[in-house]
Amino acid sequence: MNNKEKILRYFSDLMSSEEIASFNDELRNSAELRVEVDKIQSQINELKGLNVNEISEIYFANQRVNLTERIKKFNHHFTRKVVLIPVAVLALFILSRLFIPSNRTDVISEEFDISDYFSLSNDDDLNDFEENYFPQMRDFSTEEKLNFMNKNMLTNSDLFQSIAEIDEEIVSAVQNKQILQRGSNEN
């Protein structure tokens, strides 16, 4: 280890107590080492002398004004968040209750309106049906349409199934309706 490294270890407090004792012995016996230590010590002192630690009080006075403004802004934003977050949660809850449909199936027979099927317009799906049967049913009432379809065994047909949004559940609801039974009895 060269002298410089030894000296820096000494100044960094990296030496063990044995190493320090040995270093001190060497220092006593070596003028060259003493010169080097003095040189490095004076450089460290010169570096410490570069320390500037005073600044105009006006700077801090201005800074306190800026800080007061920032504290006010921070408190304002914090208060807004504390108020807005629960309001937003409540609004979302209300909207979800209003617009997300319920998944209940037991109300189909009450809410279901068969005339909706004949007013629904999905031209592609209804092409075949319209071409073959619609001209005959054009002037029918809803009940008559249902009866016609039931009579002509159309409720199980592909044509009927091809009407938009008809599925088995709805078809059986239609078939369960009193209206169909009345219709078939009449026929």
Place this chain on the structure above:
Amino acid sequence: MDNEDKELIEEFNSGNKAAFNKIAAKYQNRIYWHARKMVGNHEDADEITQEVLLVIYNKLSSFNYTSSLFTWIYTIVSRRSINLINRRKIKNFFSISHDEIEVKHNFDLLKNIEDKEKLEKLDRVLQFLPAKQREVFILRNYEELSYEEISKITGKSVGGLKANYFHALNKVLEKFNNE
């Protein structure tokens, strides 16, 4: 812990926000100069000082006396300074051209020319060091803290700090001799 600090904290927590002004007045100079030596320019040091004071204001009520107020404050300054230095490094790394490397205005409030020259020389020497070495060098040489106190601030081991100081001192003396 300093009794005066303890009294000021208790005053602040009992609702006297003016106690914060006394704390700020007591530490603002040291906060600024530590940040200034770390980041090397007034603009960033000013921003860090404000941020640190804002953190102190907001977090003082949850201060738990496990360290002194001074250690706690310096920990905040230290982290903010190193974060800024790292951000700056990344920003410069990804700049397309050197023209885009941000040059901070070194608007200093020192009127004394001798102080300005000293500070410029110190900046040239310190900015040569990696952030962690710079930090321990500043705290040891200019704040004259023990390794144990620096360890509480930085969270590093005493042995690691001594090694960092050794390397920092070596580089600084080399740079200083070449100035």
